[in-house]
Amino acid sequence: MAEYKAFQVELADKIAHVQINRPEKINAMNVDFWSEIIEIFRWIDETDEVRVVVLSGAGKHFSSGIDLMMLAQVANDLGKDVGRNADVLRRKILQLQASFNAVDQCRKPVLAAIQGYCLGGAIDLVSACDMRYCTEDAQFSIKEIDMGMAADVGTLQRLPRIIGDGMMRELAFTGRTIDGHEAREIGLVNRTYADQSALLDGVMQLAGQIAEKSPVAIRGTKEMIRYMRDHRVDDGLEYIATWNAAMLQSADLRVAMAAHMSKQKPEFAD
Structure with a gap:
C-alpha cells in the first residue's frame, strides 16, 4: 500500500x-x-x-x-x-x-x-x-x-x-x-x-x-441511489430493471438464499 x-x-x-x-x-x-x-x-x-x-x-x-x-x-x-x-x-x-x-x-x-x-x-x-x-x-x-x-x-x-x-x-x-x-x-x-x-x-x-453483504448488491444499491439524485422515478425504475437483468444472475444471490434457508452466515467472494 x-x-x-x-x-x-x-x-x-x-x-x-x-x-x-x-x-x-x-x-x-x-x-x-x-x-x-x-x-x-x-x-x-x-x-x-x-x-x-x-x-x-x-x-x-x-x-x-x-x-x-x-x-x-x-x-x-x-x-x-x-x-x-x-x-x-x-x-x-x-x-x-x-x-x-x-x-x-x-x-x-x-x-x-x-x-x-x-x-x-x-x-x-x-x-x-x-x-x-x-x-x-x-x-x-x-x-x-x-x-x-x-x-x-x-x-x-x-x-x-x-x-x-x-x-x-x-x-x-x-x-x-x-x-x-x-x-x-x-x-x-x-x-x-x-x-x-x-x-x-x-x-x-x-x-x-x-x-458482510454481497459486494454486487452493495454496488447496485449505491449506484441506484446516486442515479436517483438527478433522474425521475420512471427513469430509475427502468435503470434498475436493466441493471438487475444482469446482476440477478450473480452467484451472490444463490449464496444469500442458501444461507438464509440454512440459517447460516453467507460468505461472499470479493
Whole structure:
C-alpha cells in the first residue's frame, strides 16, 4: 500500500480506513490532500478486497477545511488580466471539485466519522460521503460565507439533498456553527457518539456489517441511489430493471438464499 503525506490508509477486515493525517495543522486540506485523495479512492475502487470505507481525521478535529496557505499560493499565480485570471481560477476550482467527486463516485459505501471541527471544505467532503456520524461536541460550519465567497466544491450542490433546501440556505447564508446534536436533528449525521473512541468503534461496527453483504448488491444499491439524485422515478425504475437483468444472475444471490434457508452466515467472494 502506498505511503501518503496527507493521509494514513489501512485495510483490515475488508474495511479501508482513510484518515486525514495532519493533526498539527487541524487536518487542513493542503496541496497533497487534494491530489492524494483522488489516488486513494482510485485504489479503493480498483481493489476488490475493499468493500467499505471509513473516512476520519487524526487528532482532536476532523478537518478545518482548505489550507489558507494553499489559497495564498493560488492568489500569487494571478496576474493583471481578468480573463486569464478567471481561466486559472476556474480550472483550479474544477480540479478541487474532482477530488471530492472521486469520493462521491466511489463504488464502495463511504462512512464519515467526524469529531471536533468540520469546517468549510470539510463540509464539502462529508457531503460527498454516503453516511455521516459524529461526536456530540463536533462543530459544523459552512465558513466560506465568512471568507467573502460562495462554497464551490460541492456543499451547495449536495447538502440540500441531505438536510433540505431551507436549512442548507440558513447555514450557508449565516455561516453559523452547529453541534453534533443539531447536526443529527437536521439529518446531517445519522447518529452521535459521546466521544471519539466511541465514534470510531461505532462506525467501524457499522462498516463491518456492510462489509458482510454481497459486494454486487452493495454496488447496485449505491449506484441506484446516486442515479436517483438527478433522474425521475420512471427513469430509475427502468435503470434498475436493466441493471438487475444482469446482476440477478450473480452467484451472490444463490449464496444469500442458501444461507438464509440454512440459517447460516453467507460468505461472499470479493
